[in-house]
Amino acid sequence: MILSSHFNYWIVIVLMMIGFFIVISHGNLVKKLMGLSIFQTSVFILYISMGKVAGGTAPILDEAYSVYSNPLPHVLILTAIVVGIATTALGLALVVRINEAYGSIEEGDIEMQDCDKLDKENANK
């Protein structure tokens, strides 16, 4: 039955699409970063769910257990989370600088200001 055996992918896809929706529909840059981090987490869940073995346990070796989940996705995602927060911090820092330069973090406002500036320059020529 496909519903019960593939539900993990569907959860991932729904989360991913929510993140994607936030990124493309909202103009606020902080909100976009939040959407991006939801998207990111959905990828994490995809990896971890692929490493899961039915009936397995966490990959810390012990004589009481014989079936373990795959440790490799765990390693990849563990580092990815910390790298993710580092890059998010970089993104937020950029947002702060954009706010200082333009006085706004709405995408539309920023584009308008850029257009106005270009118009003025063209008018001067």
Place this chain on the structure above:
Amino acid sequence: MATAIAIARVKDLFASVMLTGIYSLLSAVFFVLMDAVDVAFTEASVGAGISTILMLSTLTLTGQYEDPTRHKTRTALVVVLVTGALLIFGTADMPRFGDPQTPVQTHVGPHYLEKSYEEIHVPNVVTSVLASYRGFDTFGETVVIFAAGIGVLSLLGFSGRKEKTTISVSAPMYQHRILRVVGKVLIPPILLFALYVQFHGDFGPGGGFQAGVIFAAAIILYTMLFGRQAAEEVIKLSWVRLLAAVGVMLYGSVGLISFLNGKNFLDYSALAADAVSGQHYGILLVELGVGITVTAVMILVFFSFAGRVDKKAEENE
């Protein structure tokens, strides 16, 4: 999932930051259910702790509400639904959930699970893969974190240090006596716990990445309670900046030592007479390097955001 939808709907950015924190905790629970305890640990400390704080300090700088008039909702919804439908169509070929015979499970995974105890003698397979089998990869990631730290510093920097006698705005919790007392009691156990996580990563869930984040969280908590000036008296920022580089260098020089002993880069068997104890030293040093870098970068990032908040408050006065 409901939390994620709520994040998309709520206009108040402050509320959505709080919701991202909850969302992170929930996904940490997901990870525990799928046996990834190390990952859950990291997600809980990073997602619910550090990233929430960073988002909040950005909001202090940029304003709390978003402009609701400019949403391109309809087009976005169509694009998202079409992409989602295609992706769901694509999953029909994916292996079943929990199937032990998938390509993911039959490649190198079994080797790690069967051989790593003989080769490395560390019960937590995640640690041995992270620090030994894929040590080069982890080195790269540590450098990425270091680079991101430098990026944030060069974007926000430290503003010229004006000595102020008043309590700065980066200590918003100073007025609350209960928080101050409880915080004071909590900080030493948090620091101790971070050290435990750092050095116990071989046996249980834990390691440099998680320990670094927890350690930084303790210092951030102190800064929020007692202000930036008080915190800068405890930890010298120039030292922290140096430490960020020292962590990467420690990792790299472990690799170089094995180079100089005629082995491959990051081949820990060069570090001691027999291969297994060499692996132990190697993993310990490398995790320490990761821990130092992560701690230092997280503290630096927080301080540069807090510095901006202070500067803005001064300008407003």
